[in-house]
Amino acid sequence: MAAFPIEVATRIKTLPPYLFAAIDKMKQAAIARGVDIINLGIGDPDLPTPAPIIDSLAKAAKDPKHHQYPSYEGMLAFRKAVAAWYKRRFHVTLDPANEVLTLIGSKEGIGHIHLAFVDSGDTVLVPSPGYPVYPVGTSFSGGVTHIMPLTKANGFLPDLDAIPNDVAKKAKLMWLNSPNNPTSVVMTKEYFKRVVEFARKHAVIVCHDAAYSEIFYDGERPASFMEVDGAKEVGIEFHSLSKTYNMTGWRIGFAVGHKDVLAGLAKVKSNLDSGVFEAVQAAGMTALGLNDSVTDGLRKIYQERRDTFVPGLKKLGLDVDPPPATFYVWVTVPKGYTSTSFTAHLLEHAGIVTTPGNGFGAPGEGYIRMTVCTTKERLAEAVERIKKAGF
Ligand SMILES: Cc1ncc(COP(=O)(O)O)c(C=O)c1O
Helix, strand or coil, X not given: CCCCCCCCCHHHHCCCCCCHXXXXXXXXXXXXXXXXXXXXXXXXXXXXXXXXXXXXXXHHHCCHXXXXXXXXXXXXXXXXXXXXXXXXXXXXXXXXXXXXXXXXXXXXXXHHXXXXXXXXXXXXXXXXXXXXXXXXXXXXCCCEEEEEECCHHHCCCCCHHHCCHHHHHHEEEEEEECCCCCCCCCCCHHHHHHHHHHHHHHCCEEEEECCCCXXXXXXXXXXXXXXXXXXXXXXXXXXXXXXXXXXXXXXXXXXXECHHHHHHHHHHHHXXXXXXXXXXXXXXXXXXXXXXXXXXXHHHHHHHHHHHHHXXXXXXXXXXXXXXXXXXXXXXXXXXXXXXXHHHHHHHHHCEECEEHHHHCHHHCCEEEEECCCCHHHHHHHHHHHHHHCC
């Protein structure tokens, strides 16, 4: 029989090579050799979803009224719960009717928004290192990224003054992410004010990704972009229930802000998906209404882990700062290593899976990312193993 040629589209062919594949191969080989792997590579909470959220899903799932197609923009009751949460947490007023949009996890909205606003050849401002969906979403829509490098010298914040005027003029969207994955850096309200000025001056839509806003330490609550004057007139903010409530598998998030920007995203979505299962939205309402003591409890666990792990790494001579937020630890690789070779070294000689910084974009070279999504005891063991392995 003649071969049946399968030719993938250029947009898939031109995706950058999957850097994590080599690490994954080594990880599988180590597991096959019987190595007890400590996985500090993935940003996925190891703790369970709080019980009241699960109970709420179970109850809602039994009600046949939730079994049909949900509305595209999400249940009004869910959007009201989001607005109430924003009021409580950030003192920001949102109209649930048109300033809140439900998402199938924030990744879905982050990927799709490009289709609403980016035409072929349009420029998108993208921080790097950063969440890979920003550049991939750009490329799927035919857009072109302009990289805003995050470096130690600029405090891992996009240098707005370094964006050439002609690029800024052409840009349609600007991605920002605070608290940041992978660097953990938090943007201040003063920084956000400068972003609003920049966006107004150049007519760029700001897309702020706040997926980690509730994973913070030392009581220092990160700000919402929506807290600064004028933000709602220039952009939107993406949020997720994934990290805040240990709900990564549930697939529910939301975007808030400029109603016309949300309407553009909603139009794309209404042609591609059919919303979030209503029972999951009901559980999401329960989550957003939970007492702060629940999230305080989760933060306390992460903070204890951070405070075991980071001083341990420092004691070994690694160059690392305690993260002010997120469950990520951004570590400078020791002399003589690259991101990839240090990741390989830790896996081969200490049985620890980490992520090479350059996997988040070229400016991440020279770093690795570790997570505190495992127990204090395992993190202490990881430090011991690195000590034994040396570097
Ligand atoms: C920076 C950032 N934004 C968004 C997401 C997507 O989260 P979700 O789709 O689970 O809401 C992630 C997930 O890792 C992330 O790291």
